[in-house]
Amino acid sequence: MSNDDIILLMTTEKRLCEYRFDEPLNRHTSFKIGGCAKLFIKPKSVDGLICALEKFQYAKVLAKGTNILAPDEGVDVVVNTLGLNRYHIEGELIVAEAGVLLSTLCKAAARNGLSGLEFAYGIPGTVGGAVYMNAGAYEGEICDVVEYVEVYDRRRMVKLERSQMEFSYRSSILKKTDWVVLRVALRLKPDDSQLINSRMELIMSKRIQTQPLDLPSAGSVFKRPRKDFYVGRAIEELGLKGLRVGDAQVSTKHAGFIVNLGNAKASDVRKLIRIIQQEVYRNYQVQLEPEVEIW
Numbered sequence: 001m002s003n004d005d006i007i008l009l010m011t012t013e014k015r016l017c018e019y020r021f022d023e024p025l026n027r028h029t030s031f032k033i034g035g036c037a038k039l040f041i042k043p044k045s046v047d048g049l050i051c052a053l054e055k056f057q058y059a060k061v062l063a064k065g066t067n068i069l070a071p072d073e074g075v076d077v078v079v080n081t082l083g084l085n086r087y088h089i090e091g092e093l094i095v096a097e098a099g100v101l102l103s104t105l106c107k108a109a110a111r112n113g114l115s116g117l118e119f120a121y122g123i124p125g126t127v128g129g130a131v132y133m134n135a136g137a138y139e140g141e142i143c144d145v146v147e148y149v150e151v152y153d154r155r156r157m158v159k160l161e162r163s164q165m166e167f168s169y170r171s172s173i174l175k176k177t178d179w180v181v182l183r184v185a186l187r188l189k190p191d192d193s194q195l196i197n198s199r200m201e202l203i204m205s206k207r208i209q210t211q212p213l214d215l216p217s218a219g220s221v222f223k224r225p226r227k228d229f230y231v232g233r234a235i236e237e238l239g240l241k242g243l244r245v246g247d248a249q250v251s252t253k254h255a256g257f258i259v260n261l262g263n264a265k266a267s268d269v270r271k272l273i274r275i276i277q278q279e280v281y282r283n284y285q286v287q288l289e290p291e292v293e294i295w
């Protein structure tokens with residue numbers, strides 16, 4: 001960070017953002033991996049987020065950090081969206097700021113007899129992170145329920161309808177741009193609260209049975225390359241379950257996950273990813289692409 005940046009920072013209103021210097025990113029990622037952010041900015045509102053992004057155009061956006069492998073050497077400036085945590089319900093529409101957790105929205109939807117978000121119960125990230133990568137599980141994807149998204153295109157606020165979001169499997173227009181999600185509106189359908197809750201509980205119990213939720217990870221490491229190719233099963237068939245590089249390990253419970261056994265480095269995870277990609281390619285001629293965002 002240059003002196004100019006520090007002067008800019010001092011002139012930014014404290015009312016809008018909290019600032020920390022040399023903030024360890026392993027405290028902010030579900031992998032519990034990552035060096036320090038020289039400057040860690042936590043805006044308290046949408047205005048604060050825009051203000052931070054105007055001043056630090058090259059800042060990286062971090063939400064709940066459940067799909068990020070942050071580098072061991074750290075990064076310059078991070079803007080964290082978790083302070084954007086307000087939402088409201090207008091009939092069948094939930095309008096949420098980017099940093100609201102999916103679990104909060106799932107529970108609010110169930111309480112209000114609104115169905116459509118059950119699939120997302122147990123995805124540990126925010127709605128902004130979910131829209132960025134079109135998060136999905138159990139036959140559902142966030143794009144199924146998105147009505148519109150308000151983004152900051154680094155110049156102004158723009159409202160994008162679902163059709164303008166270029167959603168596809170684990171992707172959206174946000175992956176091709178540097179735009180930042182400010183708010184998301186989700187269109188749900190009325191249903192019985194008890195039924196919604198029981199569908200959510202069923203999904204949660206499936207996750208508990210199949211995923212290594214007791215160890216730090218970032219969920220599935222790879223995208224499914226095609227509908228009929230199950231990455232976890234393929235990795236398991238190659239005998240790679242339990243393979244370790246340092247403290248990074250192919251989960252013994254679900255071979256599609258890499259877990260941190262304690263002191264894994266980002267470089268360990270990257271090496272393990274490369275080994276898995278090479279082995280899968282050698283045996284199945286399939287190129288695996290990471291789902292995890294490697295910073």
Ligand SMILES: Cc1cc2nc3c(=O)[nH]c(=O)nc-3n(C[C@H](O)[C@H](O)[C@H](O)COP(=O)(O)OP(=O)(O)OC[C@H]3O[C@@H](n4cnc5c(N)ncnc54)[C@H](O)[C@@H]3O)c2cc1C
Nearest residue numbers: 063064065066067125126128129130135136137180181219
């Ligand atoms: C145990 C476990 C299970 C998981 N299960 C699933 C699953 O079933 N399905 C699934 O899809 N994912 C799953 N994930 C991955 C992850 O939870 C999702 O991808 C989630 O949507 C990421 O949200 P986040 O808030 O943590 O984003 P982060 O990890 O903080 O960020 C991810 C990316 O999104 C970008 N981003 C975040 N917020 C914004 C914003 N407001 N505007 C623009 N860009 C933004 C970041 O810059 C980064 O590139 C799982 C992860 C774990 C640890």
